[in-house]
Amino acid sequence: MRIAEISSPELRPSHNQESAGPHSHILSQIESSIKQLELHSPTPVLPETISSDLRRALTQLTQLAPFPNSVSLNIWKLSYRLWNACVDLSNSSATSGVKSSEEHATLRQISADLLFITSDVVGIPSPAFKCASFFYKTGLFWHDLKKFDLANNCFEKATDLISKVEISSISDNDERKLLLNLNLARSRSAWEVSDKNLSITLLNRSKTALFGIAENYKELASQYMMFGKIILSRNEVSGVNESLKLMNEALELCEKGLRIVKRTEETLALKDLRAKTLRFIAAVHLQRDEFENVLKCLRVLRDGGGDHHPSLSVLAMKAWLGLGRYGEAEKELKSMVVNKGVPEAVWVSAVESFFQAAGAAGAETAKGVFLGLLGRCHVSAGSAIRLVNRVVGNNGGGSLEGSMVRAKVVAELVSDERVVALFAGEEVSKERTAMHALLWNCAAEHFRSKDYQTSAELFEKSMLYVPYDIENKILRAKGFRVLCLCYLGLSQLDRAQEYINEAEKPQPDIASAFLKFKIYLQKNDHSSAIAQVQAMSSCLDFSPDFLSLSAHEAVACHSLPVAIASLSHLLNFYSSGKPMPAMEVVVFRTLVTILTRETGHASDILKFMKRAHDRISEIGADRFFGKGEVGKRERNWFAANAWNFGVQMGNEKSYGLSAQFFKLASEFYSIIFDGEADDYNVMVCKSLVLCVSAVIADEKQTNSILLESEAKQAIELSDRAGKILLSGSALSWKNDDRDTSIEPNFFFMHTWSAYNLYSRLGDMGQKQLLLIKSYASSKSCNPLHLLQIGLDASQGPRSNPEVACFALDTCLSALLTSPSPDYRNVALILRKLISVSTIFKDDTDDEAVICLYRQAYRIMVGLKEGEYPTEEAKWLSMTAWNRAALPLRLGHTEVAKKWMDIGLELAKKVPGMQTYRSCMEDFVAGYEKKSHEQRNGESRPIMVL
DSSP: OOOOOOOOGGGOOOHHHHHHSTTHHHHHHHHHHHHHHHHTTTSSOOOTHHHHHHHHHHHHHHTTOSOOHHHHHHHHHHHHHHHHHHHHHHHHHHHHTOOOOHHHHHHHHHHHHHHHTSOOOTTSSSHHHHHHHHHHHHHHHHHHTTOHHHHHHHHHHHHHHHHTSOGGGOOOHHHHHHHHHHHHHHHHHHHHTTOHHHHHHHHHHGGGGOTTOHHHHHHHHHHHHHHHHHHHHTTOHHHHHHHHHHHHHHHHHHHHHHHHOOSHHHHHHHHHHHHHHHHHHHHHHHHTTOHHHHHHHHHIIIIISOOOOHHHHHHHHHHHHHTTOHHHHHHHHHHHHHOTTSOHHHHHHHHHHHHHHHGGGGHHHHHHHHHHHHHHHTTOHHHHHHHHHHHHTTGGGSOHHHHHHHHHHHHHHHHSHHHHHHTOSGGGHHHHHHHHHHHHHHHHHHHHTTOHHHHHHHHHHHGGGSOSSGGGHHHHHHHHHHHHHHHHHTTOHHHHHHHHHHHTSSOOOHHHHHHHHHHHHHTTOHHHHHHHHHHHTTSTTOOTHHHHHHHHHHHHTTOHHHHHHHHHHHHTTTTTTOOOSSOHHHHHHHHHHHHTTSSSOHHHHHHHHHHHHHHHHHHOHHHHHOSHHHHHHHHHHHHHHHHHHHHHHHHTTOHHHHHHHHHHHHHHHTOOOTTOOSTTHHHHHHHHHHHHHHHHHHHHHHTOOOOHHHHHHHHHHHHHHHHHHHHTOSOOSSOSOGGGSSOHHHHHHHHHHHHHHHTTSTTOHHHHHHHHHHHHTSTTOOHHHHHHHHHHHTSSTTOOHHHHHHHHHHHHHHHHTSSSOOHHHHHHHHHHHHHHHHHTOOTTOHHHHHHHHHHHHHHHTTOOTTTSOHHHHHHHHHHHHHTTHHHHHTTOHHHHHHHHHHHHHHHHTSTTOHHHHHHHHHHHHHHHHTTTOOBTTBOOOOOOO
16 A cells, blocks of 8 residues: 655745755755656566665765754655655565565665654654654564564664653554554564564563554454464473463453454454464363363363364364273264364374374274265265375374274275275376375385284285286286285295286296295295296396395395305306496305305315406406405405315315315415515415325325326426425514524425425436435424435335435434434434445445444444334344355455444344354354365355344
8 A cells, every 4th residue: 555645735845945955965866766766666676776876865864964844844755755666566566476575675664764864843743653654564574574683673663763652642543553563563573583582571561552452452362372372383391381371361362352342343353363262272281181171171162152163073082082081082083073064184183193092992983983984085086095194194103003903994995995986097097196105105114114914905905006907017016026025024925926926927027036036935945946046137127136135035044055056146247247236256255155154065165266266367356356455355365265275174184175275275375466565475385385285195095196297287386385485585474584484394394295296207316305405404404304204215116215315314413413312213214224225235335334334333332221222223233243144155254254243243232132142252253263264165154143
């Protein structure tokens, strides 16, 4: 509405008067801007410079105050013109559907400020109220734009202008109304900025500006009630009492207003507000669980005012439920069914509350009420959707029992033929889709709660809303699959298989194939499950992820053969270029881990570890294991497991498998990542040594003979280990001594194995000797190991006398230099050396054998009786004496004499040979007497012991 301009002719200043003061130029600028605004008033879009020009002129004009009365009147006129232009702009904006902008509010603010800079103007009645009215209306604009600080500033200026007027002297109704409205507006602005105390104070202050007008009582009561509603809607425990206090204030104002009201329409308005306030007070009492007070409020509304608002039945029902009086609550619920005025949303909410409170005890009643409602919701499919949505929309909020009851009632409702008929036809296809989605989501909630029975029932009912046509075959298949899942959860496997067979009828898909796989797993039908793994890859929508998922399912069901088959099949796709669910190394690692859970799978483990090594050769270690620390950890895992399986197979005497595992371990340990030193040379060397040893042990265990190619391959591995041992790269973790870089036993195993393998090839005797010499010169050498090597080299078809003599000689020297020599081993070595020298001697080697006997004699000199093995000493004595027989027969008397002297000397050192020694001495004495006697050209026969 436009504000009339001031047009009293006697108040218009003359042209000379206006031009006389310094402010005339500023007023002209203001008028020019207003004219520009008036020209644009038909459009809601304002020029950008008008408000800034007016604000600049207002600032300049303010500095010239106070003004003559004629100038003040001119300013008032310009203010009203500006205000009317703003009104035109607002009306134009409202017509075009454009909301008022901050620019409009700014122009109204300037209009109010123009009035504010003029004090009392002679000739204008109630100038303070008129100026206050401008500020009040401008503040409302700022409030609508949510500029609450600017709005409050306007309201406070208006309040300051009116505060100078005595309230009792105000007689004009508009001015009285403005006084109340200002307080209410300030209260609302304070509420918006969370200054609740000031807001309530301003409401209380408004009670002095009611002036006995019923409309004012209604306005103030409405504001009290509005604030109470806002606090109540926050559902805060601390705010309930405050909300009730505000509602009671509103009720009291309604009561006072009704006592002074005169007009019928005002009476009805106050009664409506009073009834509304009482309903909210009842809601507050309900929230505070003061159920008796709720019923008191409802009795006042029903008996006193005859109020039949639909919410009364809901409030009454909830109050009776709170008191545990389900009979009265049921009556209120049934009355709502009869009451056509109760909105469907309210009725459904009431039923939900009844469900939550009564639970299973009210299940039968609830079911009857639902079926009774069927006549009301048959009008449209949409109404049925809204009803079902209200009941099942918050299943998660109630108890499991209540949720199941609601689901049961809904299932009965949606399966009723009359309801299903509502959704037939293309015109309700959207509603049919919505109902299907609603039931599906409800069933899914129960499925997540593991209530598979209820879930299956609701999924089955949702299928009633899927047409039997080609377009919906995918949706039907989806329904069959989820029903299969439900019955899997219920362990009803045959029924689950029936549904999955239905799902596969249109076209086999990967999801259906996977569910069939799960059924086979549950039935422990491993052969069918493995066959299904192969069948899954033939589906058009197949993804390797399903093979990984199949393996997880099989492991969970303890079906290890199926898990192995799934992962084995998954490995076939890593060279296909398809996106894979995990790195290839993870699949291999998982396979090996699964196989280790049961015994007897060493061959399979070896097969997959070899396959993993082949893949490393194809794609590289970085791509297979991964880069950085991750790759190193994976490499170490495979190497360590290959080593452990090699040890395990060795302990189980499966030397063939043990050799292959150790060879694999050496290959894995040999893989070096960027920036990594040769930290694993020790493990490579150990693995190779144990591999070769296992090959030889397997040959002995199986009584077979290595082929030449196999022997050469074993020699290559052994030579590789030897290079590491001799290179010094296998540094010790304990010290820096290269000769003890690995355990001495490994050095011996390598030496012994290499010696054994060299003996299988021709012309390797010298190499064997160099090998033993290398070992003997190392600090890892153990004399007992040399003894073993010497014994092996002295006998058998692949004997090597040079190696035997060297090993035994070296061992003998080591034993004799020890603080406490083991003379049993010394005697054994001497016997072996004598035997080797005797068997492999040349014609000139007799002296060498004599040296061995004399060495034995020197060893025995000084020993205690029995310290040197008696039997060995006897053997030395007797064999030395007997060796004289041949040279004696051949006439080599000097040689014979040497052997007899040695035998006699040794006999003197052996206890228990006194008789033998006497005989020897007698023979020697007789021999010397008759040394020149000849009988028939032959020497006298020597006495053989």
